[in-house]
Amino acid sequence: MDTRLTVLTAFPPAAGIDNEEYYQNSQQHAKRVRELIRDNAQWIRESADDILKHVNPAVYSLSYLMILEYLLQSPGWTSQQAHESLASYMAQFFLQFDARQIRCKGSTWSDVLKEAYNERGLFPASVAVELGTTALLRLDPSGSIITSHHCSLVELAYNTGNVGAILPLIEKPIIYMPAKGMSTAQPLCDMSLPPPAYINPDSQLTDALTSAAVLQYDFLCGLCFIERRMWQQAFDAFERCVTYPTRDGGCSKIMTEAYNKWILVGLLLTGKPPTLPETTSQAAKKIFATQGKPYKLFAQAFKSETTGDLVREFEVINSELLPNEGNVELAKLVLAHYQRWQIINLRNIYTNISLEKIQERTQSAETGAPLPTVEAVDQLVQSMIADGSLQGAIERPKDGSPAYLTFLSSPAQGMSEVEFSAQVNKVMQGIKALEPIIEATNKRLASNREYISHTVKRQFDAAREHKLGLQSTGGGFEESSFHIEEEEDLMSGLPAH
Amino acid sequence: MDDRKLAFFTAIEDQGGVIVKETPKFDLDLYIQNYKGRTRFERLFHVGRSSVPLCVDALKAAVQEAKAGSDILRYQMAVNSLFQAAPNEPEASLDKAWMESKEKENRDTTAHLQAELQGYKNNLIKESIRMGNEDLGKHFEAIGDVEAAMDSFWKMRTDVSSTEQLVDLGKLLVRVAIERRDWKSIGNHLKPLNSVNDSDPKAKALKTYSKIAHGIAALGQERYKEAAFCFVEASSGVPPEIYNQIASPNDVAIYGGLLALATMDRHELQANLLDNDSFREFLQREPHIRRAITQFVNGRYAACIEILESYRPDYLLDIYLQKHVPKLYADIRTKSIVQYLKPFSCVRLDTMQKAFNGPGPSIEDELFTMIEDGKLNARIDAINKVRYYLPLFLQRSAFFFMLTRLLRTTTKSITPISTDSRQQMQSKALQTLENYEKQALDRIRRMNIMAADLEVKGSRKPGGMNDISFSMTTDDTASLA
Secondary structure (H helix, E strand, O other): OOOHHHHEEEEEEOOOOOOHHHHHEEEEHHHHHHHHHOOOHHHHHHHHOOOOOOOOOOHHHHHHHHHHHHHHOOOOOOOOHHOOOOOOOHHHHHHHOHHHHHOOOHHHHHHHHHHHHHOOOOHHHHHHHHHHHHHHHHHHOOEEEEOOOHHHHHHHHHHHOHHHHHHHHHHOOOOOOOOOOOOOOOOOOOOOOOHHHHHHOOOOOOOOHHHHHHHHHHHHHHHHHHHHHHHHHHHHHHHHHHHHOOOOOEEEEEHHHHHHHHHHHHHHOOOOOOOOOOOOOOHHHHHHHHHHHHHHHHHHHHHOOHHHHHHHHHHHHHHHHHHHHHHHHHHHHHHHHHHHHHHHHHHOEEEEEHHHHHHHHHOOOOEOOOOOOOOHHHHHHHHHHHHHOOOOOEOOOOOOOOEEEEOOOOOOOOOOOHHHHHHHHHHHHHHHHHHHHHHHHHHHHHOOHHHHHHHHHHHHHHHHHHHHHOOOOOOOOOHHHHHHHOOOOOOOOOOOO | HHHHHHHHHHHHHHHHOOOOOOOOOOHHHHHHHHHOOHHHHHHHHHHHHEEEEOHHHHHHHHHHHOOOOOOHHHHHHHHHHHHOOOOOOOOHHHHHHHHHHHHHHHHHHHHHHHHHHHHHHHHHHHHHHHHHHHHHHHHHHOOOHHHHHHHHHHHHHOOOOOOOHHHHHEEEEEEEEHOOHHHHHHHHOOOOHHOOOOOOOOOOHHHHHHHHHHHHHHHHHOHHHHHHHHHHOOOOOOHHHHOOOOOOOOHHHHHHHHHHHOOOOHHHHHHHOOOOHHHHHHHHHHHHHHHHHHHHHOOOHHHHHHHHOHHHHHHHHOOHHHHHHHHHHHHHHHHHEEEEEOOOOOEEEEEHHHHHHOOOOHHHHHHHHHOOOOOOOOOOOOOOEEEEOOOOHOOOHHHHHOOOOHHHHHHHOOOOOOHHHHHHHHHHHHHHHHHHHHHHEEEEEEEEHHOOOOEEOOOOOOOOOOOOEEEEEEOOOOOOO
């Protein structure tokens, strides 16, 4: 074998070395490969195909990545054929790379990934989104940290209509935020590290983010979920925007736009106006109360038994707000779902109900009148049963009497003790799985300047309170509460174990 | 109904008044004998403007009642109403001579009492000033100037020198406040009456007066349960003369009984009304109310409602009760339906229709509204017309299973449905756990956002108290289409 190929396949070393040594080796190897590329540039350009056939991207990911980086920068690789080859190499790499090696060369990996989804168009958008999604999930299978790549990819996916490809990524709950100064003393290739310890601007696996970028990510996720009619996920995404932490009376425009969409999606999801979570900041609440009022009134009208109010409120927001905020289709969908929710809510009252009765008791918000025929009701109910929004069956008696709807119990009802126990165990496993997350967050907070100063202040206040308590027995005035009230109690409102 | 009367009642109905076409069961003369003071006119006038059959008699009696007093405005109102309803009646024309002489008399009395009071004030004799204000207040009350009466009575407070005087003042204020329908102030005016020591021989009478007045005020404010307890705590041993300026013993029985039916459960009704010796004596004056309560307590709800419905016209003619009759009747009916269904696993709708055949919507619509409002935990089978209501322990019993199968084979109309508390517990437990996980993740996420210094920041300086405006960050508005 060509000695040059031997250099490329010299890393990773055999198993049995510790993380520190592995990291040192990776850095030395990267240096050697860089020198090899510098000294043999022409050979690499001309024999890239042969070279990369010998360098398996799943095993020699670091070498493969560095060659890819060189090829992307190489001026000779502009022809159509070269483009196709390069795209093929990149696809192979992102589908197979070894995440441990990549952590040691974050900046290069990030640069190459950006080339996969940037405007140069090496890949069609659908492939770029799929590759990016796969790459990010290979790097962090938990998908629990947001990166600058997440933000770019979700924007690309939404704008190009490739939402399906990005779903595996955006469905993962984001818990961590990348921040500078998060690197630990442990080498990045330590596979026991939590995601924020190795995915941060210092490791260059992501760029630094702003609050606007994080908010926009959640907002675009919400839009993607709307496109797929995934109402629960869309609702959660907009709720993350609505409850986004603020300080000093701040409230972002994205938050108010998300609030409006959150109300509409909430109506589609639950059939009633959603309630703002406790974690919503006071400043945001005040802004929502004024700027989101038309939407709130529209949502309240959704509760009424007749369509008059709802249609009136729709006309109000349709003439002023909906077109500017891109909510026309969503609001129309809410109108279309009004009657569906009326039918669903009938299950709280009836076990069986004739289709004529449904026609009599429900109204279409689109026409402001009951459906014209029983056949139309039949069709609507059938479509609801088919899409799973209604647990029921249309019975057609053989004696020729009119058809009727029987409401069926939901699968969640009637669980045996064993099934219930299994469900509880499943959720408990989820709660237990929070332990490493809490541990990682604790570690992170331990190095946070504001948290430390807050803790010191609380300790100081507690000591002073104790001292005051000793001085005036029993009549202690909680002076310190004035200072502490300003801070948000992050764990308040959680149910006790 | 003749044309004049029809026009009269149409005008009243257009003004939002309640018209009672049915003949009430009470006798107007006997009814009005129970009262004393200005409430007599009020009640007669109210009956005259509400009851079609009693209109003329009541208004004629109201004219006479007004003419026996000094309130010219009331006299004019009564005569005008009578003129509109029955212009040919001799009382339907104004007695101008009487009005002029009464007006002069009232003016002279007012001037005299005011001069007298001024004299007392000049002499600084506290007791005389108090009495002067009292006389003036009573005079104003008699001539219908209740605002001035309240003002004069209010001025007495500073010159009160004994508990008895304070109690008397309280009663005067309560009387005027009731006439003004100033329900909220009545509680305050009753404080001196409530603070009378139990050892005082008048304590029992004062407590009863206070309970009845408080009950009327609570009724006026739609605090029905509180009002019910006030009336049932009144003592029947107290002579009606003590409180007949505001209510009669019959009123206490009716108000207390109806309000209790609307707000108390069967055990409370038994303990507070039927086993209450004092209130039972009140109920003897209105035996139909006692029967209605007994029927309810015995589970014969339809009979209870039937009795009440037969007396609806009477209650609609009461000055304090009229406004609340529809709501109270609806509450009693709802409660009866809920209680009626309790022992059954299921009930046929036509059986219910017979049992509760009321003037309102069909029983199905009524049940629909009740279930929708959360007043009834049940499901309607609109096909087999059966309403289900089943406690869990019954549903799970072998007896019920057999019964269901048996009935199914014979009528094909009963299918068990659960309001399963075990299921609810399971769902709630799972939901709590899931919420816990979700909330914990959300809190951790928020901590990480703050730790990364990624909060949305406003322009308000931390600690700045004056700057309360909120700022919108605009750097994040890009491309949100």
